[in-house]
Amino acid sequence: MNKRVTIKDIAKMANASVAAVSMSLNNRPGIGDEKRRKIIEIAKKTGYQPSLVAKALVNKRSYLIGLIIKDISDHFFAELAKGVEDTAKKYGYSTILCTTDGNSKTQEDYFDILCSRGVDGIIISTVVAEDSQIAFLIDEKIPFVCINRIPLIPSLKKKAEYIIMDNYSAGYKGIEHLWKLGHDKIAIITGSLNASNARDSLKGSKAALKKSGIKIPKRYIKEGTYSYREACLICERLLKSKNPPTAVFAHDDNMALGAREAILRSGLAIPKDIALMGIDNIKTGALAGIELTTISQKKYEMGAMGVKILVNRIEERVPHMVEKIVLDAELIIRNTCGYQMHGYRR
Amino acid sequence: MNKRVTIKDIAKMANASVAAVSMSLNNRPGIGDEKRRKIIEIAKKTGYQPSLVAKALVNKRSYLIGLIIKDISDHFFAELAKGVEDTAKKYGYSTILCTTDGNSKTQEDYFDILCSRGVDGIIISTVVAEDSQIAFLIDEKIPFVCINRIPLIPSLKKKAEYIIMDNYSAGYKGIEHLWKLGHDKIAIITGSLNASNARDSLKGSKAALKKSGIKIPKRYIKEGTYSYREACLICERLLKSKNPPTAVFAHDDNMALGAREAILRSGLAIPKDIALMGIDNIKTGALAGIELTTISQKKYEMGAMGVKILVNRIEERVPHMVEKIVLDAELIIRNTCGYQMHGYRR
DNA sequence: AATATATACTGAAACGTTTCAGTATATTTA
DNA sequence: TAAATATACTGAAACGTTTCAGTATATATT
Numbered sequence: 121m122n123k124r125v126t127i128k129d130i131a132k133m134a135n136a137s138v139a140a141v142s143m144s145l146n147n148r149p150g151i152g153d154e155k156r157r158k159i160i161e162i163a164k165k166t167g168y169q170p171s172l173v174a175k176a177l178v179n180k181r182s183y184l185i186g187l188i189i190k191d192i193s194d195h196f197f198a199e200l201a202k203g204v205e206d207t208a209k210k211y212g213y214s215t216i217l218c219t220t221d222g223n224s225k226t227q228e229d230y231f232d233i234l235c236s237r238g239v240d241g242i243i244i245s246t247v248v249a250e251d252s253q254i255a256f257l258i259d260e261k262i263p264f265v266c267i268n269r270i271p272l273i274p275s276l277k278k279k280a281e282y283i284i285m286d287n288y289s290a291g292y293k294g295i296e297h298l299w300k301l302g303h304d305k306i307a308i309i310t311g312s313l314n315a316s317n318a319r320d321s322l323k324g325s326k327a328a329l330k331k332s333g334i335k336i337p338k339r340y341i342k343e344g345t346y347s348y349r350e351a352c353l354i355c356e357r358l359l360k361s362k363n364p365p366t367a368v369f370a371h372d373d374n375m376a377l378g379a380r381e382a383i384l385r386s387g388l389a390i391p392k393d394i395a396l397m398g399i400d401n402i403k404t405g406a407l408a409g410i411e412l413t414t415i416s417q418k419k420y421e422m423g424a425m426g427v428k429i430l431v432n433r434i435e436e437r438v439p440h441m442v443e444k445i446v447l448d449a450e451l452i453i454r455n456t457c458g459y460q461m462h463g464y465r466r
Numbered sequence: 467m468n469k470r471v472t473i474k475d476i477a478k479m480a481n482a483s484v485a486a487v488s489m490s491l492n493n494r495p496g497i498g499d500e501k502r503r504k505i506i507e508i509a510k511k512t513g514y515q516p517s518l519v520a521k522a523l524v525n526k527r528s529y530l531i532g533l534i535i536k537d538i539s540d541h542f543f544a545e546l547a548k549g550v551e552d553t554a555k556k557y558g559y560s561t562i563l564c565t566t567d568g569n570s571k572t573q574e575d576y577f578d579i580l581c582s583r584g585v586d587g588i589i590i591s592t593v594v595a596e597d598s599q600i601a602f603l604i605d606e607k608i609p610f611v612c613i614n615r616i617p618l619i620p621s622l623k624k625k626a627e628y629i630i631m632d633n634y635s636a637g638y639k640g641i642e643h644l645w646k647l648g649h650d651k652i653a654i655i656t657g658s659l660n661a662s663n664a665r666d667s668l669k670g671s672k673a674a675l676k677k678s679g680i681k682i683p684k685r686y687i688k689e690g691t692y693s694y695r696e697a698c699l700i701c702e703r704l705l706k707s708k709n710p711p712t713a714v715f716a717h718d719d720n721m722a723l724g725a726r727e728a729i730l731r732s733g734l735a736i737p738k739d740i741a742l743m744g745i746d747n748i749k750t751g752a753l754a755g756i757e758l759t760t761i762s763q764k765k766y767e768m769g770a771m772g773v774k775i776l777v778n779r780i781e782e783r784v785p786h787m788v789e790k791i792v793l794d795a796e797l798i799i800r801n802t803c804g805y806q807m808h809g810y811r812r
Numbered sequence: 813a814a815t816a817t818a819t820a821c822t823g824a825a826a827c828g829t830t831t832c833a834g835t836a837t838a839t840t841t842a
Numbered sequence: 843t844a845a846a847t848a849t850a851c852t853g854a855a856a857c858g859t860t861t862c863a864g865t866a867t868a869t870a871t872t
Contacts, residue, residue, distance in 0.1 A: 124581075124606075126828055137852045142830060152850055172582040173522045174828035177857045182519065187563070192538065193548045193749075193766075202539045205563050209572075214579060217533070217551050217563040226555075233560060235470075236518045260470075377753060384754045403539075407723065408730045409755035420539075472858055483822045488860060498820055520858035523827045
């Protein structure tokens with residue numbers, strides 16, 4: 121670090137006290153116009169930039185927020201991160217990027233680091249979000265908001281703020297769509313079932329299955345880990361089995377794309393021979409030649425709203441009440457399920 | 467922020483001086499085994515976490531690095547960011563994410579903020595990287611490394627560390643590949659020509675054109691801004707013109723994808739009717755049904771190497787010399803140029 | 813035994829801010 | 843005109859660390 125000009129230097133130059141400089145620069149009252157003007161001028165001329173670290177130390181406000189996600193190269197998280205960073209910037213906060221790669225230990229380390237760094241708040245959107253870690257945050261009284269997942273333990277859930285999609289309804293709508301298109305041999309690749317969102321989606325799908333009177337064998341439901349490769353493998357095995365499904369509903373677009381690879385490799389055509397559906401609505405899915413039918417997740421908006429809530433919480437501008445936001449699940453019909461070919465059959 | 471346990475509290479409990487606690491915890495010599503043990507034990511028991519902001523203030527080392535990029539939802543930058551964050555984490559640094567959206571003012575603001583925050587170093591990989599801002603960093607003596615772009619002014623270029631792909635060769639190889647496949651009506655969509663990488667690629671392409679004796683009209687070369695939409699529009703116009711190209715070489719995969727949309731919408735088949743080629747090798751390009759022929763950019767590796775260089779610089783473990791790394795451009799042949807159909811024709 | 817040296821430990825200053833309790837001066841009020 | 847009040851300004855403490863100069867005690871050297 122360079123020798124930067126400090127408040128003391130300015131005080132000397134303006135022959136004023138450091139207090140006067142501080143007050144002038146933060147336009148607090150109690151300093152005469154003449155002196156204030158002079159101080160501000162000197163500050164400008166010398167290119168003075170206040171040390172945010174010193175400020176953080178005394179004010180106990182760092183204007184830093186931590187963003188904990190699984191993987192920034194995953195389109196879902198990248199869009200989310202964009203919403204977070206854009207909004208944080210708007211409110212005068214900087215964003216510390218923390219990726220865990222789904223590793224619980226890494227995540228725990230990051231919680232410690234973020235606390236040590238005195239972040240003002242945290243946005244959490246990971247698959248593995250141990251409830252114990254959430255409890256830690258509540259304990260340390262660090263504001264946080266969960267995006268796209270909620271604590272499993274009810275007592276924690278009550279205290280946590282979150283924004284989620286209506287995952288139940290997402291899972292439900294997907295099956296409903298496939299059913300209306302005439303499918304009844306539907307395979308499901310779920311997310312990691314240790315997280316609330318994946319569980320809810322599965323519940324929704326099961327409910328829809330029941331509602332439409334579809335019975336599927338147990339082996340049609342497979343737990344994935346949001347990995348492209350793994351979903352590809354799962355789908356491959358499914359297709360090779362004696363009684364293969366005629367539709368696969370992956371509870372995440374990345375996995376749907378993985379399944380897509382397996383389907384295409386096996387020589388089947390989408391949607392002619394088999395229907396494919398995802399959840400998330402990532403950019404790639406919209407590309408010509410892919411045109412994945414999916415359920416929209418408002419990724420950017422979730423990130424943006426998350427920060428808004430967080431900042432309200434931090435600055436306590438709003439009388440505090442715990443926000444719990446559930447966004448609507450919206451079906452995005454494209455080409456992978458056959459709606460364009462023949463419309464709904466029932 | 468919560469009332470956290472500080473070094474003072476521990477000193478009191480262990481009845482030692484704060485100095486003793488500090489020295490014990492940082493295993494500096496000068497403290498007896500017995501006392502040290504006791505202090506460490508108390509620290510552990512109380513869950514003491516040092517305040518990184520206080521440390522930063524006295525040590526003038528924040529263990530923070532700034533990452534300045536255009537847009538985290540762009541796959542290129544996301545991969546880069548992943549390399550950066552992973553590596554930073556490994557070295558004990560945290561990453562502040564700064565996206566500029568190509569806005570020079572935003573970028574300048576971020577430079578100021580990062581300085582105020584006392585970051586130890588900066589990784590820069592933006593399109594608009596004004597040389598004046600680079601000069602500012604050199605002036606402030608903040609270590610930085612440029613990724614995928616270099617300062618235009620030679621005197622700055624000399625002082626800056628950077629990692630770039632051999633953009634010239636990338637531009638060259640693309641044209642060469644297309645020429646070998648028999649194309650001579652090749653359109654080029656370049657990046658923003660105010661940045662070094664785009665200029666170099668264009669130079670390379672022009673050189674290859676000359677070498678192979680291809681003459682293309684001026685209107686075949688269009689400056690893009692790395693935007694999908696814009697590239698789509700540019701390509702659309704190109705296709706509608708009287709003498710449309712038989713190949714388009716976008717100097718960035720996103721733009722290639724944009725061009726792809728225009729091509730497909732116009733009813734042309736890739737690669738049967740027209741060849742398409744990009745630069746970057748983003749994940750999406752590898753998907754079945756897209757299979758974009760491209761030139762590989764080692765995005766993750768560039769990020770990782772960038773941090774490595776930066777940390778060496780910060781910690782001055784290595785006798786200082788300015789690193790300038792140029793990575794090889796590697797042609798990735800997939801399906802959009804017709805190599806699989808008929809191989810090289812000349 | 814006297815001196816030199818090593819070891820264990822402490823108090824206080826420093827990092828760059830903000831804020832609080834005071835002080836001095838100017839202005840208003842009665 | 844005296845008292846009350848408002849305004850301008852300052853010194854010092856505080857935030858949570860590290861480090862430096864000392865001090866006290868123990869050990870080694872002659």
